[in-house]
Amino acid sequence: MAGRQKERVNVEGRALTLTNLGKIIYPETGTTKAEVLDYYAAVAPFLIPAAADRPATRKRWVNGVGTAEHPGQMFFQKNLDASTPSWVSRVTIQHSDHTNDYPLVNNLATLTWLAQIAALEIHVPQWKVDGDGTMLNPDRLVLDLDPGPGTGLPECVEVAKLARSILKDIGLDPVPVTSGSKGIHLYAGLDGTQKWEQVSAFAHELARSLEADHPELVVSDMKKSLRGGKVLVDWSQNSGNKTTIVPYSLRGRAHPMVAAPRTWRELSSPKLEHLDFTAVMKRVKDGKDPFAAVAGHSGKAPAHLGGDEEDDGGGPAGVHPRLADYVRKRDPGRTPEPFPAVGLPAAGKPSGKQADAEENPAGGIFVIQEHHARAFHLDFRLEHHGVLVSWALPRGVPETPNKNHLAVHTEDHPLEYAQFQGIIPKGEYGAGTVSIWDSGTYECEKWREGKEVIATLTGKPGGGLHGVRRFALIRTGESDKQWLIHLMKEQPGQPGALHRDATAPAAAPAARGAATSRTSSPRTLAAPPDYAPMLATAGTAGDLAGSRWLFELKWDGFRVLVSRSRGKLRLGSRSGKDMTPTYPELSDPAIWPEHDFVADGEIVAFGKDGRPSFEQMQKRMNLTKPHDVERARAVAPVQLMLFDLLYDDGEELVSLPLEERRRRLMSFVKEVRKGGPVHMSEVLDHDHEDILDSAAELGLEGIMAKRADSRYLPGRRSHSWLKLKLEQSQEVVLGGWRPGAGARRGSIGALLVGIPDGGKLRYAGRVGTGFKDWQLRDILKRVKELEQPESPFLDIPAEDARTAHWVSPELVGEVTFGEWTGSGRMRHPVWRGWRPDKSPSDVGRPH
Known part of the structure; x- marks a missing residue:
């Protein structure tokens, strides 16, 4: 198409007239409409499965995207206009006070038509519609990791890995997508059994948990004033009313960047960067698609979605119906985990009054297993209605009634799992080493299905519970997965410490x-x-x-x-x-x-x-x-x-x-x-x-x-x-600072730090992240009191010295960082705080 201005084409039996093929859409790179059309044709086998059956909102740049200094005019379009070809699949969505007709990007002809009208960005929700146009439950979860001022892709990668660790604990292995803008999108496939309100609540709780665990790095609140030096975990795009740019879509930025699915190995590279359309076209030639596990177009569903049709008992024939998820997630030929015996009754509950767990609560066996997966956790399992009802405890069992721990409800396990210890092979669901932390029997005081459990566990001598413990498990959100575990104040007998001191007189x-x-x-x-x-x-x-x-x-x-x-x-x-x-x-x-x-x-x-x-x-x-x-x-x-x-x-x-x-x-x-x-x-x-x-x-x-x-x-x-x-930290001496810009105008942009070496400072790097607003004010006050005209550094590069203010090397701080570079600099240093207990003479690089 590159040499023509107009061309009549036939795409999948649909006649299209492509016009203005030589028109420059991206002035800074000279990218033409013909190249945009070529790009979408190349990625169609990968983009369409990610967008199919989802109402598509479009962003159009009819006259091109312009430049960074002079952006082009963008048209935001939801409703289809009268010129839309009749063959474009569409769906009518009822909003609060109006209806809109949205296209469904289900084929190459529709994608080509969108490129022809300069709809460069395609945004879709996390849910599909069925054949009647009815909104279905979401089949994927998304987290938008958006770097705030002073952060970038490296910090987003760090948060992505933290989020992945939590998601993998509940059977969801997310796929990262560098957004082509600033941050990273994380997608995980869902089985479609939960409403969007439940998925959104779970995503919100996950964002809050990340913020609580890593307050220096993560923020879950949308307020711009809170985002300096942090990564926003935007959970809100799981709302039924929100959309996210579809993977493989172009971006309407100065350069033709792409929302590009990536592998986790790529995310670990220090050279990670956003990809433009030429790089993505090269990547798709080999037919590999990191997003296939979510989009499902490879014909193989992710492990947590399963594949076989359910029978009317809820699972494979002859298997306890409550174990359907367990069986679907595992291949008996590839994992040593026990598989349930067949021939159990189709009904998953005992009959009569015994089924009323509140009036006549049951008891049975319990097991708590150490699971050394990607992230260590305990698996807490109670026998109930012929299965082991299970929760993952990322922080273990609580040691005191004053501190509750997160409990993630997982799939039911067969009773045979109570004796399982072994290694689940790499690449399989739950890969890692499983061992028994404690086991025994329990008495149940209350079992409100899906809401609350109160039970007294009696462990084995030498087990992790060290005797008898009384716990409550309480569901905390709309999602069935969101629970907490509480150690009850009233304990049977005299309670002992959950973790014994090895120096106790009775220890050995x-x-x-x-x-x-x-x-x-x-x-x-x-x-x-x-x-x-x-x-x-x-x-x-x-x-x-x-x-x-x-x-x-x-x-x-x-x-x-x-x-x-x-x-x-x-x-x-x-x-x-x-x-x-x-x-x-x-x-x-x-x-x-x-x-x-x-x-x-x-x-x-x-x-x-x-x-x-x-x-x-x-x-x-x-x-x-x-x-x-x-x-x-x-x-x-x-x-x-x-x-x-x-x-x-x-x-x-x-x-x-x-x-x-x-x-x-x-x-x-x-x-x-x-x-x-x-x-x-x-x-x-x-x-x-x-x-x-x-x-x-x-x-x-x-x-x-x-x-x-x-x-x-x-x-x-x-x-x-x-x-x-667990991570490298380094004490450093402050030698200078650079003024901030944008949201940090009038404040600190970065600190220039070093390590003493023969009366001078050996430059160790520039620290621009990890600061709270109040810390920036405190730092600014301190450095202005110590300003001096000359650099205290032996070897600071010219680009880092530009605009710098120098200070007398008297203040000691601490940073964390990724690794030392060959030139003796810290990669991705993050500010932790002052060390008033240290003097510059105490600071040195460890050998």
Whole structure:
């Protein structure tokens, strides 16, 4: 078509006149209408299945898209006009006060006609219509990951992976689509059994959960003022009234970009970028379509949709009807999971009064299984009506009545699954290792089908529940999948801890043996010395061989030594700074034992989701005026997690093995006022890989590994204490900043940071994300007080130095980042906050 202005064509038996073929549609690239038509013809086998039977809204640029500086005029069209060819399939949709006729992009002829009239963008809802034009339930879910100011594709990729982890836990493996605009769309196929209101509510809850777990990165509220430095998870496009650009559609931007389906491997590439139409045309030549799993045009439905027709019993003949979903999602020839026996009654419930679960609740067996899939979780299963009713617990069972955990209702499992342990092969539904965490029997107090369950579980000796536990499972949303699990306040017998401390007196004779075989004894001192804290070394799991280690969570806060000497209480930072006035809830002498002591720990602030929040800690730092302290204390209360005891009532303990110091610490903590803000950091007696997986689920920084026989080395860094981090973090020194633009005009655009090297700063990168509005105001005030005319950096590139303001290198902050580049820069650094407990001389790159 490229050399002609007008051409009469026959497309699938439909006659079309294509006009103005040489017209420039995209001026900045010189792309013509003929090239647009060629593109849509090339991608038709992939776009049409994604758009078929969905009312299509169009965006038209009759006179071209214009340029970035002078955009062309766009016409937004829902209703078909009188010139529409009669053969175009259409559907009439009744709106609140009018009706519209929409085209259905079900064939190449319709797609070609749309390209001819310069309908460059095609938008469709997540639901289809049937042969009578009736709206069906949605068959796919979509999340629009929209980067706010200061963020881009790398942050969207990070959020996409987090969302995928949650969706995979409930059997949905989403497909990413780089939108061709700014962000990423995530699509997951659905089985069409839920109304759009339910799907939208689930998507909203998922967005809120991501925001709660990752408040520095994710926002679920549409307000523009909240989106700086974050990715908006736009869940609203699941509404029955909303549409999303269809995969493979062109974009009406200055360049002919495409909403392009991608693979997860591509998303992991640091070179990921949006694709234009020429790149997509090359990709489709091999016939591979990442979106096929959602669009279904390959003839193979996604695992969670199944494929076989149901019989009137709701599943394959002879199989319990409640197990239809279970069977459809699995291939017995490819997974070792048990398959249900045939020949069970077609009715899935007992008859008579027994069917009324509220009046005569049943009991039976239970099993809780560890599932090491892409994201570690527990699977909680209760026998009911001949099957195991199942929930996935991403954060495990709750340890206290004060904190509920998410429970995702999944498909029923056969009773045989209660004994299953094994490896589900890669590529299969639920791939990963399954083991039994605890099992036994339960008594049911209440079973309101699809609404609420209250049950008392009796586990096995040595099982994860450590005895008898009473739980409630409560549905929290319109979607059947949205539940929570609650540990009841009233427990049978005397409740014990769900996670035992490995140093407890009853834990093991080996611990007592270690204490009696030690070679050192406590030294008697009249008063405690001035200690500096022992420091840990960054390590990996490979460093753990050959020794016995104790594992703790790595608390994301400020290190502190708490001392009482001659009656005076003091909180000292890692650098020795007095923090006593800043944390009055911790420095109240009344909550501590009356004798002299020195204890080591971490001050932690918790977010609304109950997780350690470094952002909350920032609100408490450097405050000394009582009014400021009390105001900050009201919005950001803190807790103290103690993990070591250095001096106790006249005895110096630093020469004792860690196990013995932990035992002394346990006795010490019993003298601390109950119900207050001081707690003992727990030792977790699980495999370190399991603990790391759990830390990842909880959004924590990582774990600490400490040799059980290690001595306390004040002020020294030791390989006896290792930090096993889930992500890389780096302390940095601020050397400059660049002004912001757009929404950040008049504020900070990016911080220029480095690592000290011989009296100068070795440039380490530009940090432009992770900031809260209040942090930007605080940073701007600080940097203006430290401005200087010369750059403190040894080697900053000219492009980063452009427009920069230089500051005296005195302030220390902390960032997280992806990896080090070959030039010694951090890739994708994200601001975490100031480190007032550190000085520039403390900062160095780990080796």
